Amino acid sequence: MPAVVQEGTTYDLRGLTGDIDGAFLAGDGVARVRRALDAGELPVLPDADALRVGAPVARPAAVVCVGMNYAAHAAESGAAPPTRPVVFFKPSNTIAGPYDAAPIPPASEKYDWEVELGIVIGRESSYLSSVEEGAAAIAGYVLANDLSEREYQIPGDAGQWTKGKSLPASTPLGPWLVPADGIDAGNLRLQSWVNGEIRQDSKTSDLIFDCATVVHHISQYMVLEPGDVILTGTPEGVALSGRFPYIQPGDVVELEIAGLGRQRQEYFRKELP
Known part of the structure; x- marks a missing residue:
């Protein structure tokens, strides 16, 4: 409700x-x-x-994601910072509530957390003429976890971002949708913890492409509809860096963005039917 x-x-x-x-x-x-x-x-x-607290936006038509939007995360991923936004999709059926129990895919060995600022679109947007129009199209912001299976996403001929980013319940959102005029999205602290140990601690001021720029850019390639969600990228400190182990059954992952609330997910191994 x-x-x-x-x-x-x-x-x-x-x-x-x-x-x-x-x-x-x-x-x-x-x-x-x-x-x-x-x-x-x-x-x-x-x-x-x-x-139960569900996602603060009912199932959107699209979940659009921006990859490697923090220079330090691009570096820990082995890539140079992009000169234009890297864009991909997640299915909208990946959305989950912020406190829901979180399934690790049955064959997964490299399931990874990603704290991200999410943009919620408030008006239909296509071929926006300016960054200012991009800002005006934003209804509000949410906290998101862009869970990613790195073995599916990256290595070898079969490595594909869609496979690594489309798993069930892999996009917890919320707990809140905060209106755009109620928060300074350009200077928010993002943090994540695994079993109480800090993993990520950055600010949205470190984004390579800010929120308004992201909306303007994406509108040149697709129609953004009201209720669509854009995930703006994750900062450094994920397991892909090699500094931390990937998520294991029994792990607790917590994420927070100042002003947007806190998530908590307990992970379990999804069994095959």
């Missing part, structure tokens, strides 16, 4: 919308929620703390 959190209280949005989706965002949904909050028209959601 859709909800909004204000000053620690969770309010029920079902009187305004059936879900937080593209139609809601394109239909001035954020402004309508703000007006309802100011007018005291939204009921408190009972027992909110006992409910």
